Amino acid sequence: MRIRLDIAYDGTHFRGWAKQPGLRTVQGTLEDALTRIVGSDAQLVVAGRTDAGVHASGQVAHVDLDESQYARLQSRHGRAADDPAGSLAHRMRGALGAYPDVTVTRTAIAPDGFDARFSAVWRRYRYRLADATGGYDPMRRHDTTAVKGTLDEQRMDAAAQTLIGLHDFAAYCKPREEATTIRTLLDYRWTRDDHGVLIAEVKADAFCHSMVRALVGACAAVGEGRLEVADVARLRDELTRTSAFKVLAARGLSLTEVGYPADELLASRAEQTRGRRSLPSDDGGHA
Numbered sequence: 403m404r405i406r407l408d409i410a411y412d413g414t415h416f417r418g419w420a421k422q423p424g425l426r427t428v429q430g431t432l433e434d435a436l437t438r439i440v441g442s443d444a445q446l447v448v449a450g451r452t453d454a455g456v457h458a459s460g461q462v463a464h465v466d467l468d469e470s471q472y473a474r475l476q477s478r479h480g481r482a483a484d485d486p487a488g489s490l491a492h493r494m495r496g497a498l499g500a501y502p503d504v505t506v507t508r509t510a511i512a513p514d515g516f517d518a519r520f521s522a523v524w525r526r527y528r529y530r531l532a533d534a535t536g537g538y539d540p541m542r543r544h545d546t547t548a549v550k551g552t553l554d555e556q557r558m559d560a561a562a563q564t565l566i567g568l569h570d571f572a573a574y575c576k577p578r579e580e581a582t583t584i585r586t587l588l589d590y591r592w593t594r595d596d597h598g599v600l601i602a603e604v605k606a607d608a609f610c611h612s613m614v615r616a617l618v619g620a621c622a623a624v625g626e627g628r629l630e631v632a633d634v635a636r637l638r639d640e641l642t643r644t645s646a647f648k649v650l651a652a653r654g655l656s657l658t659e660v661g662y663p664a665d666e667l668l669a670s671r672a673e674q675t676r677g678r679r680s681l682p683s684d685d686g687g688h689a
Contacts, residue, residue, distance in 0.1 A: 403472045404512040405487050407432075407446070407494075409461040411504035413652070414544045419451040419461075428452070428504055432463075435497035439490070440471035449518045449660040450525050450609065455652030457545055460526070460659040464518040487511045515669030516662070520676055524588055525609060526659040529602040529618045531650070533625075536599035546599065547654035553625030555592050555600055561624040562590040562602070564635040565617065572641045574617055575610035583610050592621065600625075615649045623647035 409432070417425040421433065429446055436444045449462040467475065476486040483489050490509040498505060515521065530546040532538060533553045539546065565587055572583040589605040602621070604614050620637065623629040629646060637644055663671050 403467045403487070404516065405465050405467065405490060406510050406512040406516060406518065407463045407465065407491070407506050408508040409463060409504065410459045410507055411457060411461070412544060413452060413455050413457045415503060416454065418454045418456070419448055428458075431498070431504055432494070432506070435494055436465065438497055439475065439493050440467060441474045442471060444471060447518050449522050450657060452655075452657055453612070453652055456655045456657070458657040461657055462518045462522070462660045464512055464516065513665040513668060515665070515672065517668070517672040518660075520672035521662055521668045522608075522660050522675075523663055523671060524605055524607050524661040525657065526603065526605045526661070527609070527614045528656050528658050529604070529614065529650070530654045530656075531600040531602065531618065531622065533600060535594070536597055539597070539599075542599075544653060545656060547651045549622065549626075551626065553600060553622060554627070555594055555625065557631055558600070558621040558625040559592040561621045561629075561631045561634045562592055562617075564631065565590055565638060569638060570641055571610060571613055571638060573638050573643060574613050574620070576612040577643075578611055581610065585610060585613070587617075590617065612649055614655055615652065616647075618654075619650045620647045622650060 411428050413428070415426065416428050419428045421427050421430040429448065433444065433446055436446070444465050444467060446463040446465050452458060452461070472486070475490060476483055487510055491506045494506040494509070530542070531553070532546050532548045533551060535552050538548050566589065568584070568586045570584050575583045577583070586607045588607065589603065591603050593601050595601050602618050604617060620629065620634045623646065624631055624634060633646070637646060662668065
């Protein structure tokens, strides 16, 4: 039985998503709670692994339960559960304790062909960046990066638009052996919210390691006047990491949504994604 889990977390005190020996991670925390509920080890597969300090309001994962695990989920206190898959979210929240920094917002039996990682068609991230216009809000210190001075959001947005499309983003990714850096950046824009905080919305079919924070850092350099609007695309096309801009801190980054196709297309999408891409179309990666 495959179950879909929708997940939210404050990444401040986690060493990223992926389970690591001796470190507190989102995956490790959730799997520990899940094991207590179903009685034996169960492994989560996630839409997009996030790095240390990165948050999520719209993360998605799946878990495959064997017959004995699902039977245990069906029975609670000697009574049959009306909706065992759906009630898993409630039981996970109980196992995670009061005021946890990670929670499961929803669970349900996954449609046929669903794979949280490979069936996804896009991921959306948001980055919060406070300059002198937005000011410093101590209540948002865990999910907002602060910079000195005032940034020009119109120049930042113009630079962001030049990056959209299918490209090799090696210049904006931390290299990983045998991993492709070819991605389709579907949308990238900058606005200010009602409090004057700069908000980046970044959407792509997938992201490679540190890609979003590098894209944000490049546009921030444009907003500061250290780079020209055209420089961000030029640097991208040089395909090498550069010191022309800083990769901004993880604290301002949140995974907000993962998109999937219609149920009848889930299996074919997963098969397509598993194939390696080349220029003129891997996984969700790290952002």
